[in-house]
Amino acid sequence: MNNNKLDVVTLGEAMMMFVATKAGELHDVENFVRRAAGAELNVAIGLSRIGLRSGWVSRLGNDSFGRFIQSTLEKENVDYECVLIDAEHPTGFQLKSKAENGTDPTVEYFRKGSAASHLDLTDFNEDYFISARHLHLSGVAAALSSTSYQLSLYAAKWMRNAGKTLSFDPNLRPSLWKSEAEMVEQLNQLAFHANWVLPGLKEGKILTGYDKPEDIADFYLSQGVDVVVIKTGEQGAYYKTSENQKGIVPALRVKHVIDTVGAGDGFAVGVISALLEGESLQRAVERGNFVGARAIQVIGDSEGLPTKAQLQQEMSLLSPSTSPVFG
Numbered sequence: 001m002n003n004n005k006l007d008v009v010t011l012g013e014a015m016m017m018f019v020a021t022k023a024g025e026l027h028d029v030e031n032f033v034r035r036a037a038g039a040e041l042n043v044a045i046g047l048s049r050i051g052l053r054s055g056w057v058s059r060l061g062n063d064s065f066g067r068f069i070q071s072t073l074e075k076e077n078v079d080y081e082c083v084l085i086d087a088e089h090p091t092g093f094q095l096k097s098k099a100e101n102g103t104d105p106t107v108e109y110f111r112k113g114s115a116a117s118h119l120d121l122t123d124f125n126e127d128y129f130i131s132a133r134h135l136h137l138s139g140v141a142a143a144l145s146s147t148s149y150q151l152s153l154y155a156a157k158w159m160r161n162a163g164k165t166l167s168f169d170p171n172l173r174p175s176l177w178k179s180e181a182e183m184v185e186q187l188n189q190l191a192f193h194a195n196w197v198l199p200g201l202k203e204g205k206i207l208t209g210y211d212k213p214e215d216i217a218d219f220y221l222s223q224g225v226d227v228v229v230i231k232t233g234e235q236g237a238y239y240k241t242s243e244n245q246k247g248i249v250p251a252l253r254v255k256h257v258i259d260t261v262g263a264g265d266g267f268a269v270g271v272i273s274a275l276l277e278g279e280s281l282q283r284a285v286e287r288g289n290f291v292g293a294r295a296i297q298v299i300g301d302s303e304g305l306p307t308k309a310q311l312q313q314e315m316s317l318l319s320p321s322t323s324p325v326f327g
Contacts, residue, residue: 006079006132007276008047011057011123011155012040012141013116015109016065016093023098026106035303036072037094039140039171039265045076046269046291046305052276055079055132057123059115065091066115082128086115111144120147121154134276135159136268137194138169139187143176149186156193165276168194169268170203180206192223196275198268200231213238214246227275229285231267231292237285249285252293266305267292290315 017037020029044054056078060066062085069091073080092111099105111117119141129135135155142149159166168191177183184207191197191207197220199207204216217228217240229239236251270288275281291311294304306314 005053006055007052008044008134008136008272009055009057009129009132010040010044010136010138011119011151012038012138013092013111013114013119013144014038014041014056014058014060014069015111015114016068016091017096018093019096020098026095026097026108029097032095034068036069039138039169040136041069041078042265042305043136043138043169043268043272044078045072046266047273048077049305049307050269050273050311051308052273053079055081055128057082057125057128059084059086059089059119059123061085061089061091061115062087063091065093082123082125084115084123086118089113089115089118091115092117114144116141117144117148119144119151121151123151124155124158126158129155129159130162133164134272135164135166136169136272137166137190138171138268139183139190140171140173140176142187142190143173143183152190153193156190160193165196166194167196167198167268167272169198169264170200170207171264172203172206191220191225194225196227196229196271197225198229198231198264198271200264201233204230214240217246227281229271229281229288231264236289237267239281239285241281245281247282247285249282249289252289263292266294269305287311287315 015037017035018032019035021031021033041056044056047054060069060083092114095108097106137152137156142152156166170187174183188207205211208216208219210216210219213230216230220228221242227241229237231237234251236249238248240246267288270291271284274284274287294306
């Protein structure tokens with residue numbers, strides 16, 4: 001197999017998402033629009049749009065939801081050679097309210113027993129993973145089931161031993177874990193294998209017990225992580241490296257926030273793509289802020305992720321100084 005087939009491989013669950021067309025309680029909504037959703041899927045799509053070759057590993061049900069997600073992968077040029085079609089278990093789905101005034105939408109998940117929750121070590125194809133130069137993992141796949149966690153951890157160890165780079169976004173889903181203690185212990189085990197760790201500030205506090213971004217970063221750097229980038233909301237992002245390079249990148253001020261879901265995935269797309277393209281960490285975090293800001297101005301999780309042309313054109317218009325208005 002061609003060892004340069006993929007730039008990035010990721011694994012996780014994709015779900016059919018139905019987004020309300022009007023604001024209000026979900027039980028009052030009559031009309032929805034359909035989208036594909038899933039943290040790792042969003043990252044794979046975003047990286048593909050920017051021009052990187054991305055692959056996504058998962059299981060989908062042999063149903064209309066699964067076929068819709070397959071068509072989305074084809075449309076977005078995301079490789080899915082190692083996606084298993086499961087005849088026994090369904091593709092999960094979710095309902096999402098239409099948010100207003102920048103508030104977080106209500107999301108109801110229907111994923112118990114889904115095809116993706118049955119991911120296990122048999123889904124690890126050595127030839128496929130070795131064909132990528134980078135692995136991206138998130139805490140969502142790890143939370144799906146004990147076997148999915150084992151797959152994530154095995155992939156992390158195997159790729160690092162193969163000399164590949166690894167990024168990790170904790171993407172906490174406390175409701176999917178038996179306890180907070182189990183979530184913290186298992187996600188930190190994944191994080192310790194990563195080169196680049198990308199938590200939000202609240203996530204970092206839960207996972208490390210520290211309140212300040214620099215202390216959170218030091219916690220992971222002391223475990224062998226190379227780079228920690230912490231999303232600090234309206235303040236932007238803080239970064240620190242194992243070589244004590246550190247800084248703060250201001251957030252972009254967005255005029256009209258439509259849907260906050262997917263901002264973290266957009267941030268990951270920006271940071272990962274820039275670092276893989278050889279950009280400086282400062283520039284990578286700037287790109288992360290830009291893509292994250294773009295993602296929150298649309299209804300779906302991935303619709304705001306830019307193409308390479310859009311990225312270059314729109315970022316060139318932004319002032320490199322203080323928090324420009326975007327949107």
